[in-house]
Every structure is written in structure tokens, then in C-alpha cells.
Amino acid sequence: xxxxxxxxxxxxxxxxxxxxxxxxxxxxxxxxxxxxxxxxxxxxxxxxxxxxxxxxxxxxxxxxxxxxxxxxxx
Numbered sequence: 001x002x003x004x005x006x007x008x009x010x011x012x013x014x015x016x017x018x019x020x021x022x023x024x025x026x027x028x029x030x031x032x033x034x035x036x037x038x039x040x041x042x043x044x045x046x047x048x049x050x051x052x053x054x055x056x057x058x059x060x061x062x063x064x065x066x067x068x069x070x071x072x073x074x
Contacts, residue, residue: 003030012072013037016045020068029069035072045069 008031012023020035027033034073037043045065 005029005031015043017068024070030063033072035069035074
């Protein structure tokens with residue numbers, strides 16, 4: 001069953017909690033959400049629980065990052 005926002009594309013450039021949460025809710029309603037992050041370090045929220053260096057943070061995904069960025073293409 002399609003969502004209310006099916007066919008809508010959203011670009012998410014938010015960091016940490018507020019922006020990603022808003023875009024996640026749009027994704028929950030069926031929007032196609034594309035997450036845009038800095039190329040070297042990734043979004044700051046990636047390292048909240050995963051204590052990693054800035055160079056390897058781009059591949060780290062703590063639970064907060066996973067929750068705030070579900071339903072998104074990263």
C-alpha cells in the first residue's frame with residue numbers, strides 16, 4: 001500500500017537529531033529520502049555511540065544514527 005508521500009523525493013542535509021528525524025518521518029510516510037553527508041567524515045551523528053576516529057566514522061553506525069536515518073538512501 002503506497003504511503004501518503006509516495007512519489008515525493010526529499011534531500012536530507014540535516015545533522016544530528018532534528019533534521020534527520022524530520023526527514024525520517026517523511027520517509028515513514030512514503031517519501032524517497034536521500035541522505036547527503038560530508039564525503040570524508042560523514043554526518044556527526046554517526047559517531048555518537050561508535051567511538052571511532054573521524055577517518056573511519058563514515059562506516060560507523062551507532063543505534064542513534066540508524067534510528068534517525070531509517071527509510072533513507074545514504
